[in-house]
Amino acid sequence: FLVIIFIQKPTDSIRHIDKKYLFILLSLVCWLTAEFLYGYYDGFLRIDAYPSFADWFYLTGYIFFILYLYLLNKSYKIELGFIISALVTFSLFVIYVLYVSIYISEIYTFSNDVIGLILLFSYPVLDVFIILVAIAYYLRGRSISINKGHNYWILIALFGVLFLIADFLFGSNDLLNIIDTAGFFDLLYNAGYIVLGICIVIKISYATRFGRNKNFN
Numbered sequence: 001f002l003v004i005i006f007i008q009k010p011t012d013s014i015r016h017i018d019k020k021y022l023f024i025l026l027s028l029v030c031w032l033t034a035e036f037l038y039g040y041y042d043g044f045l046r047i048d049a050y051p052s053f054a055d056w057f058y059l060t061g062y063i064f065f066i067l068y069l070y071l072l073n074k075s076y077k078i079e080l081g082f083i084i085s086a087l088v089t090f091s092l093f094v095i096y097v098l099y100v101s102i103y104i105s106e107i108y109t110f111s112n113d114v115i116g117l118i119l120l121f122s123y124p125v126l127d128v129f130i131i132l133v134a135i136a137y138y139l140r141g142r143s144i145s146i147n148k149g150h151n152y153w154i155l156i157a158l159f160g161v162l163f164l165i166a167d168f169l170f171g172s173n174d175l176l177n178i179i180d181t182a183g184f185f186d187l188l189y190n191a192g193y194i195v196l197g198i199c200i201v202i203k204i205s206y207a208t209r210f211g212r213n214k215n216f217n
Contacts, residue, residue: 030061
């Protein structure tokens with residue numbers, strides 16, 4: 001609902017909506033659908049919801065959010081080479097940790113849950129990408145002062161950090177069965193969603209303050 005309010009703030013007509021805003025809406029719709037499915041599997045059917053069809057919507061939501069960040073680069077003009085190289089370095093580190101854990105330390109049987117292992121790798125990498133882009137946009141926005149809204153990206157980075165911690169701990173716990181409850185991880189996810197909601201509220205205030213501004217920085 002907050003995203004819909006923000007989309008309508010800068011324009012009088014639905015025809016004049018900047019299409020990149022819709023990627024945020026699609027992202028949150030996918031995550032909302034994933035949360036409903038996860039709750040249905042885990043709370044109603046009483047079956048393990050991770051991994052499940054809900055993860056398809058989680059990952060699709062990430063794709064839409066990253067596409068939105070990519071389209072924003074037309075305004076920020078960030079050199080993506082550094083971000084990609086940092087992401088590759090992080091990915092290699094995660095692969096190394098998984099390799100040591102599975103094949104050397106033998107703390108997990110690979111044949112037990114391949115999909116869970118893939119998700120354990122995929123979610124943190126996507127979170128790190130969001131964090132790196134948010135930090136890069138913050139630094140760039142501070143130098144060019146687009147609508148003085150660069151502080152917004154600190155919250156986006158915090159959103160990514162909270163999800164990174166939650167995804168890594170949740171996936172590790174699911175594979176290694178460290179603790180019996182996932183309630184602690186739910187708190188991290190909820191905190192991440194709250195931070196994202198605060199970000200959108202801030203952008204609504206900027207849209208109201210600066211009028212019909214078409215730059216969502």
